[in-house]
Ligand SMILES: CC(C)[C@H](C(=O)O)[C@@H](O)C(=O)O
């Protein structure tokens with residue numbers, strides 16, 4: 001029986017997670033859920049971001065379903081570093097998985113791209129790079145101030161995420177992996193990534209490979225996103241590229257993500273890419289699709305690929321069936337999806 | 343009289359620079375040019391990237407016009423670090439200027455964007471950040487390898503480029519500056535950028551400002567590029583964002599750049615954003631527009647704003663007048679532009 005920790009969070013987080021749970025319960029009736037009150041609201045109330053006891057409780061779950069955390073009242077970095085990144089790092093969620101599909105019926109922001117043509121997944125490294133928080137400020141608030149950020153990359157960390165990308169490509173139709181980095185400028189980290197990529201690809205002779213600089217990849221995601229199948233890249237590049245991929249496949253309202261520890265030594269975390277959107281919170285108009293698609297990634301990770309496919313196909317069909325201009329409520333979308341997967 | 347060093351470089355670099363010079367000579371007949379043979383061809387022939395004596399000769403010029411350098415035969419990083427970045431750093435070219443305009447007649451890769459609607463300029467920092475080359479590899483080629491890259495940012499470097507962005511915004515119609523960084527994760531460098539931005543903006547009360555995380559900005563450049571006027575950001579973010587901006591404004595074939603030392607203490611360098619494109623080199627089919635637009639930036643920098651405007655308007659008109667499907671030769675485009683500015 002699956003034990004899921006639910007962190008609904010702030011703003012529309014609570015609204016979309018409710019719908020994701022509704023759908024999840026239909027396909028996995030035996031799921032046990034426990035709610036955790038974390039995020040901006042709790043921080044503002046108590047000053048706590050992620051108490052050690054809560055971290056330990058979360059550890060006892062099979063997965064975490066997160067809505068969104070954040071509010072303009074909280075200084076930048078507090079919840080990101082203290083909650084989201086802390087969980088990614090402490091639970092060794094080294095595969096940050098972000099699929100982008102242009103569903104039939106969805107409008108791409110790109111001219112001349114037909115539904116179905118874009119179907120890519122970014123495997124973003126989740127535990128290293130510039131996200132480790134190594135850095136500092138010297139002579140702060142003086143004209144002599146210096147600020148540093150250090151990107152740390154290990155063979156261990158790079159190899160395991162590249163191997164994961166190849167393994168995922170093998171399960172897909174096109175079987176292609178694109179490495180994205182900036183080897184011509186970031187020669188130290190880029191060298192490690194490129195050499196490791198070459199070593200791993202020798203183990204996967206059936207997979208087509210290519211390399212692209214991050215600036216070129218950002219451009220091609222706009223001019224020719226059809227060319228990608230699996231993209232593997234570092235933490236920061238993955239952050240940027242997945243938002244572009246979301247933009248060209250119907251927008252952030254449909255973008256799901258999983259922060260995954262593939263070995264299941266720790267709970268993995270699944271969340272929509274969008275934020276808490278305080279401007280539309282409480283109105284019941286947020287699109288729960290990304291949260292529901294995140295629940296599908298959760299199902300897949302927990303060994304229910306067939307239920308996962310059912311959920312994501314339902315989202316695709318619902319999106320396709322939408323009448324342009326007439327938006328359904330958050331709850332109505334959730335009801336439709338729950339009915340569709342029943 | 344202006345003295346321009348010309349580094350035509352490799353591949354299509356030589357072809358497009360010839361056209362840029364043709365146009366430049368029409369509007370600035372008294373220009374003196376000196377050719378410098380640098381790039382992949384020279385490196386492969388002699389092993390030299392940028393001899394000290396050549397660097398000193400370049401220093402004696404008012405500006406550098408560069409075509410493109412690079413070839414697959416040269417290992418990544420050699421020409422980038424040894425030539426392009428060396429010039430940017432040694433000549434303190436701290437303003438890396440990249441305008442993007444959707445000319446009438448150009449097709450955006452975006453659906454629903456009308457010509458004229460996009461008119462933005464990215465002011466990318468050019469001498470700091472992750473581009474400084476600070477980093478290394480420990481235990482290389484072993485399972486214990488660690489690779490680092492360090493981003494170095496100074497108040498000095500950040501403040502001068504932000505101030506430049508505000509000064510440019512003041513000369514534009516919309517008078518808006520967007521700071522792009524990733525303050526919620528890169529809290530050390532992001533803090534410096536954000537605090538410095540706030541300090542400088544107090545000096546420019548007439549300029550509208552906003553802040554965006556780099557991932558959000560990458561997305562908005564695709565979904566709503568009309569919102570930007572002047573964007574100021576760090577070296578690496580600027581590299582990525584300007585390729586997206588190019589992609590949504592007619593592609594890399596129209597993207598010009600200047601690596602500028604605004605004080606003119608050192609020569610500034612002007613080059614198309616595209617590379618040497620070995621696949622189409624020698625065929626006479628490369629679009630010289632980006633090189634010509636780079637020459638326009640050069641003119642502006644050297645104090646000929648009116649000639650600069652004439653050149654860039656000519657490019658805009660030529661692009662507008664193109665018949666879809668019937669490509670002109672590199673030389674024919676150059677001839678048309680030279681005639682148009684005469
Ligand atoms: C909120 C932030 C820390 C996070 C990131 O940068 O990874 C977000 O942008 C994401 O992509 O999940």
Ligand SMILES: CC(C)[C@H](C(=O)O)[C@@H](O)C(=O)O
Pocket residue numbers: 184185215422423426427581615
């Ligand atoms: C070639 C490379 C060093 C360069 C950069 O990264 O700055 C290029 O991509 C650019 O944008 O001018």
